[in-house]
Amino acid sequence: MQTFLMIVILLSLVGNMILLFAFQNMKLDDRKWYINIALFVFLFLLLNALAYSFEAAHGGEIYLQMPSVPIGVWWCVVGVIDALLIWEGLRLKKMRTETIRQNSIKEAMNVLPIGICYFMDDGMLKLCNEQMYRLFQTLTHRDLQKQEELKEALQQCERYGVSRINNKEIYLFPDGKAWSYRENEVTDRKGKVYTEAIFLDITKQYEEKINLTKQTEKLKEISKELRYLSDNVLILTREREVLAAKTKLHDQMSAGLTAIRQSLVQENADYKDAVRLLRQAVNAIWNDNQYPLEEGDFERFLQDAKTLGVEVVCEGTLPESEELANVCVLAMRECLTNGVCHAGATKLWIEMQNENQQCRIRITNNGETPDKEIVPKGGLYNISRHVFDYGGEMQIQSFPYFALTIAFQKERV
Template sequence: MGKWKKLRVNAIKESFDQLPTAVCFFDNLGGIVLCNRQMYRLSQYLFQSDMQYLGEVKIALASPPDGVVRLSDMEDTYRFPDKTVWQFEWTKVTDRYGEVYTQLTAADITELHRALVQLADDNRKLDEDAKKLRELSENVEAVAKEKELLAAKSAMHDSLAASITVTKQYLAGDLGEVDAGMVLQEWEKSIAFREAALLSAKEKLFHDAKSSGVMVQMKGEEPKGSAADLMYVAMQVCLNNAIQYAQATELEINIWNNADNYTVMIGNNGKQPEQTIMEGGGLTNLRHRIEAAGGTMNVQSLPKFSLIIDIPKN
């Protein structure tokens, strides 16, 4: 029986030594009770010899020797000279006789750590790409605004050139029945066009509303940045249609500031539509701009006209 018992103990010890996890047990005095080969192998890096007692292990892990690097991104984790990464853990265990032991385990997390490092690197690259996309988006927006300004300047130049030509012909007597009043009217149109072309979307809206005798009633917090410009462009389209088709005297705007977007509802006090409004011209172009910015647009015709748009904050 003694021989079989010894063989069984040896088999258990051999299985314990073959564990991929490094394991060691210490008694309440800090002495080693049981330790497998993997833990002894790691102790060679920590002490250049086999570990002897609990205290020296704690000291070595608190202040690792040259070649053993404590990693800051994971708790109780070390990179050893052979490039493997091990995570240590202390626990208390009690046997069936009530004896308490300290169990030290070290798990090989080399592949897990490599994957986490790769994931962190990928996230950093994604952040860089997102930053570049934001910069590109801002550049595209700036180019679009510059293009609009250039088109306005070009149109303003053409208007002024036409007014100058008409004036020259009038002074030369080449326009027949055209009088000075008509020439003056052309100049007034050019000046009005020049002032409107240089206004921002918000300024142009209120300028046109005042010129048309329409009061603008707004409730809610004004959006920030380009979202505000897009809102005022939508209001401009609604103002034009309200004057032309509904003979409105008030433009009504309600704004809701949501977590990720602004919701804007635009209506007027003019005549109610007699049938479903068909999008075209201004509304179609507006839809393209809003959807290109990642927003949505909904036109409600009956029983009362309203335009509802959602504009992303970013």
């Protein structure tokens, strides 16, 4: 019984020692580690006492030299300790399957689709996954050891067929994949700082960006074509309205000739109105023949107004920007033709202001007051589109008289 007990205690010591190493590796609660140390010391002392009892045996009779303690009691004590050790061992086994270990972290990092690694303060590699190793192998054809090697490889990436996109931390690898690189500082529970280097796979976003850039270029070309067509429509509309106004003058001249002929047939007829209409039409035709083809758009506008018999009173100067000046002249022409054809205007007031960072133009006439509120359509709608394209604002006043106001912010042009 005593010999078998010593064998059981020896096995218990071996199991306890294994548990102590497991506690140390898993970095569990120190209190349990101290308890296992105490049990180990107790079993060790008990084993020594049993071994000493062999030397104290007399006449070959083996008995335990333990004062007033039967051997059965020690069997119970050792049995309880072994039960505790077995229970603790099973619990540790379960914890090892459920607890994240260093190998578990390494395996989890290798599964990640990103390349990631950690460097210590001295630049030495602490932890790295397989994806980062593969990317570094593509960059340098060697293994990653230090942070300086990674930085140097990124600076000389074109040597190995890796392109850096737009001087940003985006790298296009020979296999067609695009990776975004970044560094962060991370701190563990003990306050130690590590440098985290990450490669993110942005191939899908990069391809979508390229497609979006191509589509944007196509849209710009289509926008230019649409603007060209819209400008042509605006020019054709303006010429049609000018032609309608000139046709009206020709009709007046024809009516004047008819009235003069009737006045010559009749005695004591008053032909002053007929002569006035005829003179107005003839002057319009003469002014139209003096059209200044070699001059600018604003001078041609003034000539068209003179041809239509409209007096233009202009204050201020056009904006220095050619684009804004063209929009202003288009607005003047639209107000001229609309005033003549729809309101019977004979005078046009144009007020232009260039103050600080704002350009402003206001156009009114002496024509009849509109019957209803004017809604932009046709030529006015095209004018508003041009104004909005250059970041401007357009307002139309219908009552008590017509007025068109356009304002631009110079810094937006």
